[in-house]
Amino acid sequence: EAGVTQSPTHLIKTRGQQATLRCSPISGHTSVYWYQQALGLGLQFLLWYDEGEERNRGNFPPRFSGRQFPNYSSELNVNALELEDSALYLCASSARVVAGAYGYTFGSGTRLTVV
Amino acid sequence: RKEVEQDPGPFNVPEGATVAFNCTYSNSASQSFFWYRQDCRKEPKLLMSVYSSGNEDGRFTAQLNRASQYISLLIRDSKLSDSATYLCVVNPPDKLTFGTGTQLKVEL
Numbered sequence: 001e002a003g004v005t006q007s008p009t010h011l012i013k014t015r016g017q018q019a020t021l022r023c024s025p026i027s028g029h030t031s032v033y034w035y036q037q038a039l040g041l042g043l044q045f046l047l048w049y050d051e052g053e054e055r056n057r058g059n060f061p062p063r064f065s066g067r068q069f070p071n072y073s074s075e076l077n078v079n080a081l082e083l084e085d086s087a088l089y090l091c092a093s094s095a096r097v098v099a100g101a102y103g104y105t106f107g108s109g110t111r112l113t114v115v
Numbered sequence: 116r117k118e119v120e121q122d123p124g125p126f127n128v129p130e131g132a133t134v135a136f137n138c139t140y141s142n143s144a145s146q147s148f149f150w151y152r153q154d155c156r157k158e159p160k161l162l163m164s165v166y167s168s169g170n171e172d173g174r175f176t177a178q179l180n181r182a183s184q185y186i187s188l189l190i191r192d193s194k195l196s197d198s199a200t201y202l203c204v205v206n207p208p209d210k211l212t213f214g215t216g217t218q219l220k221v222e223l
Contacts, residue, residue, distance in 0.1 A: 033210060042215035043159070043202070056209055090158055092211075103149045103204070104211055106158040 002027065004107035006091050012113045013081050021076040021110045025093030031055075032074040033094070033104060034066060038087040046089075049074050081114045088112075116141050121203050121214035128221055132193050136217045138203030139185045147206035148179055150188045152199045153216065159202055162188075193221045 005024045013019050025032050034046040045058040049068035063079040072093075078085055088111050092104035121138045128134050140148075148165035163170065165177040165186050176189040186203055198221045203214040 035213075043213040045210050045212065048210050088156075103147075103151075103161040103164065106160070108158050 004091055004093050004105055006089075006107035006110050008110060009108065010111050010113070012115060014115055015081055015083060017081050019078045019081060019085075019112055021078075021089050021091075021112070022073065023076070023091030023093075023107060024073045025091075026105060029093035029095050030072050031094045032068055032072065033092045034074070034076050035090045035092070036060075036087045037090060037109075038084070043090065047076065078112070083114050086112060086114045117214075118142060118207075118212045119203055119205050119214040121217050123215060123217060125218040125220050128193055128219070130193060130195060130221055130223055132221075133189065133191045134193055134219060135190075136188045136201055136203070136219075137185055138187070138214055138217075139183075140203075140205045140212075141184070142205065142207045142212075143181075143184060145184075145205045145207050148177075148186050149204040149206075149211070150175075150177055150186075151202040151204055151213070153202055154199050159213075162201070190219075193219075195221050195223070197221050 007022045031050040033048050035043040037043045048056040052068050066076040068074045088109045090109045092106045119140050150162040151159040152162045153159040163172050165179045169178045174191045178187045200216040200218045202216045205212050
């Protein structure tokens with residue numbers, strides 16, 4: 001069974017640009033979660049999508065947005081990039097009915113560097 | 116107060132030692148609890164769930180104290196390969212909330 005896949009693995013952008021990160025959940029999982037992990041910091045919850053809708057949002061500015069597609073894959077968009085957006089962005093998936101109850105499986109992440 | 120608090124460490128222990136990590140959480144409505152392991156520059160991986168009655172998986176034992184709102188992880192006979200950051204994770208529910216992690220370094 002394929003795990004959670006994320007692309008690209010690395011992304012380098014300049015300040016002010018936009019970044020798009022992609023995630024494909026485990027087959028059968030309808031919930032996708034996005035987390036940010038800045039260097040030396042813990043995982044910060046960004047967004048939760050389920051059945052195509054945004055269900056919850058962390059304490060991040062509106063320039064962090066995303067969507068979930070009918071096949072349950074997801075995109076995270078970061079507009080007007082700032083240097084402090086440099087981080088590892090992790091996507092996780094779970095089955096909706098028990099969202100979170102059995103933990104998440106994470107993808108290997110996209111490392112975004114803003115220069 | 117942070118939702119999930121952990122001692123960041125690092126905990127430097129000799130191989131074969133027993134080491135314990137504690138974690139406290141603030142949301143009394145939390146329903147699920149986990150320990151994750153994260154190796155340097157890798158994604159977190161589920162180590163074990165934590166049940167009210169306590170549970171064991173080989174050298175690892177997890178305990179939950181709902182009254183005091185803390186979770187613990189005990190590692191016995193530590194191996195060099197146990198060196199990693201251990202993340203305490205709580206489900207409030209609706210999303211998993213991660214502690215900042217406790218770094219463990221097992222040395223020869």
